Every structure is written in structure tokens, then in C-alpha cells.
Amino acid sequence: MADSASTERKQFLIGLTIALLGAILFSTKAIVAKLIYRYGVDAVTLIAFRMMFSLPFFIAIGVWQARTAVPLTRSEKGQIVILGLLGYYLSSFLDFLGLQYISVGLERLILFLTPSFVLLISIFVMKRKITLLEWAALGISYLGTVLVFVHDARIGGSNVALGSLLVLGSAISYAIYLLGSGELVKRVGALRLVAYAMCVSSVACIVQFFVLRPASMLLQPMAVYGLSMINGFFCTVMPVFLTMIAVDRIGAATASQAGMIGPVSILFLAALILDEPITAIQLAGTALVLCGIYLLSKKRV
Template sequence: MSSSHRTPAAATDSKSSRSFYVGFCLAGLGSVLFSAKAVVAKLTYQYGVDALTVIGFRMLLSLPFFLLISLWQMHKVRKKEIPALTRRQVAELVLLGFIGYYLASLLDFIGLQYITAGLERLILFLSPTFVLLLSTVYLKKEIFPRQWVALALSYLGVALVFFQDLSFSGSNVLLGSVCVLGSAISYAIYLIRSGELIQKIGSTRLVAYAMSISAVYTLAHFLFIQGWDGLVQPMPVYTLSVIHAILNTVLPTFMIMWAVERVGASMSAQLGLLGPVSVLFLASWFLHEPITAVQLVGTAFVLAGAMVLSRRR
């Protein structure tokens, strides 16, 4: 049968299949791009800037994109296509913008000054385990034996890489790891708090508003500490910051959101496992960080644990 004589059911299946593969690619590529922010940040540190400058430029350059999406959402509210936010929802967004994209990012980039990009990505990948533990405390959810195994595998993997980095770099690894750990916990709290809100206002509006609010916190902090003089940096800092803002922030944020719409949250989460693996090789390529057997074993443990958690409905 020729393509021009396909049945409606066949055409629907073809469209559904195409949508799935588009979502599959978006989730995988989005995870790699988002994880690569650690490599870009480390490259930027080579020009003598600090964590606040890196996150400040990141949010300054990505803010216009999120503001445009926010204005589009406000336009839809005025046309009564979507409901207006309540005062409580606005207050929650202000809190989420502080916790999820300001505090978590600041702690992450401070930590990156002291530890390798590979270790940073593994620690951040513990966020699902923190979500599980915090959900047990605040939402009274039960942890099943299978999930305890996943937790043990994840923490064992991070411990292996941590102690190797500690032997290479000294006590600063402990400080950097604590900062990144704080980032992972902060982001886990953000995920828990945003779970109910996203059902009410939608993922596009939540991300655009929360990122815009986070940018205000970040830029206020940046200008208070460094003033307008902080905007004067070497040309490579501007170039890397544009890459950081567009390729490692704006694009992956929406790519992963679009992927969830096409393949679901579970599949997107499993494809997110590409992130820590890609960072090992990207860090080796761009930063000349060694890939050791301990790193590979540790990464395998973390991925195994995350795989178990992502498959848990």
C-alpha cells in the first residue's frame, strides 16, 4: 500500500512514533547539555572569576528568554486562556525561585571551584534520593526494600569517587562536596514543593516564572557584592557565559519539558542518566580530568541506583 493510501490508524501510529523519537532525542540531548554546565563553569573559572560571577552572567543572559515566555503566559492570562495566579501561588513561586534556581545554583558553582566536574555531577545526581528521603519525612511515604538498595548503590558510588578526589586534591574537596551536597538537597526541596504547584499552573509557567524570579535574586546579589564593575570581564568570560546561558540553561530546560510531554516523566528521568556519564568524557576532553577505574565504577553504582529509583512508580 502506498503512503498516500495509508489508513488513519497507520497515520496516527506514524505520528505517535515520530513524536516519541523526538521526545527521546530531546530528553537525552537536554540531559547532556544541562550536565555540561559543570564543564563550562570550570572553563570560565580559568579566567579568574568567582562562582557569583559565573551564576550572575548565566542568569543575566538567560533572563530575556524566560521573560519572553513569562510575558507570553501573562498574555494568555489576560485572554482568559489560563487562570490567573493566586496570592499563595505567587508566594510559592517566589520561594521556589529562591530555593531551586538561586540557592541551589550558587552552592553548586561554589562547590565547582574545589572539586572535579565528574564528582559534582555524581553528587547532584543524588537529588532523587534526597527527594525520596524528604518525602518520607514530610509526606510520610514508605521506603520499600528495593529503594533502600538504590540508595545504598548511589551513596556507595559517590563515596568511591569522593575518596579518590580527596586523595588527589586535599581538604578543599570536602568543602566543595559539602556545597554541592547542599545544592542537591536544596534542589530536592524545590522538586517536592513544586510537585503540587506544577499540576495547577503548568510546567511552562512554573519554569519561566521561577527562573525569572531566580534571576532577580542572583543579579541583586551580584550587583550588591561586585557592583557594575563586575560586568567588566575578559572576552572569553562573555563567550563562555553565552554558551552557559543558552546551551546549558535555556535550551535544556525547555527540551526536557517538551520531552516529558512526549515520552513521559519516567522515560525522561531514565534518559537523564546520560548526564553524569557524559560529564566524565566531556571533562576529560575539555578539562583534561582523568577517567579512572574508580570513577567508572562509582558512576556505574550511581547510575544503577538512579535507574532503580526512576523505574519506581
């Protein structure tokens, strides 16, 4: 029994580590987006390039998985299409659109609401019981993130309300995706589900571009292509697979809570890439978020 508990504990911590790494990589998309926006690229074009560069990887993995996997039912196919449109089409599009109007810090703060949406949906829709430890971890990390980004929230522009609402919609959409994928991944498999859902999302984003923008918009400076490749692989392909593997190992609610490291990681990445200063308040908030994640790691499995 002791060996079994030790093995389960080890697997849980491995899953949590995978979730943390996925959250950090996924958070960098906001910084990459800000760099791309400097070249006059809009959200529709940005997300189209992102998916164009990531789509070949998802197609390859999808084909590989399909060769040995059990055929999907009609219901599972429908669920995958819905999840693909919710999770990485609608959510990503609203996020990148909102980033045109608000700072990276405020965007991260709003997206940090995702775990609470996951928990609330779990409570009221799926009738799941939330432990006191989970609430404590979430509360402490919320406090840390508020400290980190409070100054960003106070900085307003003419379109800050619009940008905030767009990113809020992104957070809600992604929360629904996480919960839906958590139920489906057990039957379909993590790699297969991500590959199929991302193919759906990629096609939707690319079709949207050609419907709303002229083909001439595909001609961009080389820097845009380079940043889009980074956005496509390191900020999309890797984190979505890491997140889905984590959901498979530790569940949607815990994986989403582990994503609390994302807003904090942005501090150091922004300082390194965008030369933004790190203050004592930001460091204090970082400590609180890490404390919350530590509490989460002590959750009994």
C-alpha cells in the first residue's frame, strides 16, 4: 500500500510539473504577440500565422494517432469539433484581439480567472466537491497575482473596457474547454484529442483570415515570420500537448490551478524581453503564487 501511494504521489507531482511547464510556455504568447503587433499586424493575421506554423505538427501527430487508435464515434467527433472551436479558436482569437487594447499584465490578470471558472462550473454544473486545500491554494495565488498586476489594472486606455471584456470571454471559453477535454481525454487519449482539436482550430483561424483579409496580408517582414514560428511551436504546439497530458494525469481543475504560475512567469519574461522593471511588490506577489502552487502540490491524490 505504501509503495502504491508513493507511486501515485510521484505521478501526481510529475503531472503538476508538466502543467507548470505548459503554463509558462503558453503565457509567453502574450509577449510574442506584443512583439508582432509592433509590425502593424492585426489579431486576425497574427492568429492565422500562428496556426499556419503549428498546423503541420498537429496533422502529423493526428495521422500517427489515427493509425493505431480505435475509430471515433459520431458523438466524439462532434465533441472534438466543439472543443476545437471553443478552446483554441474562440479563446485564442478573443485573447489576441483583447491584447491590442490592454497591457500584457492586465491580460494575464484577467486570464488568471480561468481556474475559478473551472472550479465554479465544476461545483454548479458537474456537482464536484472542492477541498479546502484547493480553495486555499487558489486564494493565496489570487492575492499574489493581484499584487503583481494591480498597477497594470489601474492603467487605462480608451479601449481598456473593450479589451478586458474580450479577454474575459477568452478565459471563460478556455475554462469550458478544459472541463470538456477533461471528460473526453479519458476515452480518446491526450495526444489524439489535442491533435484533432487543434486541427479544427487551425482550419477555423486560417479560413477566418481568408474571409476577412486579402491574401496580400500574407506578405510580412521576415521578423513577423520568425516570431510567428516561435508563437506556433513554443507557445502553441508544446504547451497544448503538455497541458492535455497534465489534464490526463491530474485532472482539469488541478491542471488549471497549476496554470497560476503563468502570470508570474510573464514578469521575468517581460523583464528579459521587453525590458520591463520588476518591483518589490511584484516579487512579493511571485512568492505568494509559488506558495499557492506548493499547497496544491500537497493535495492528496
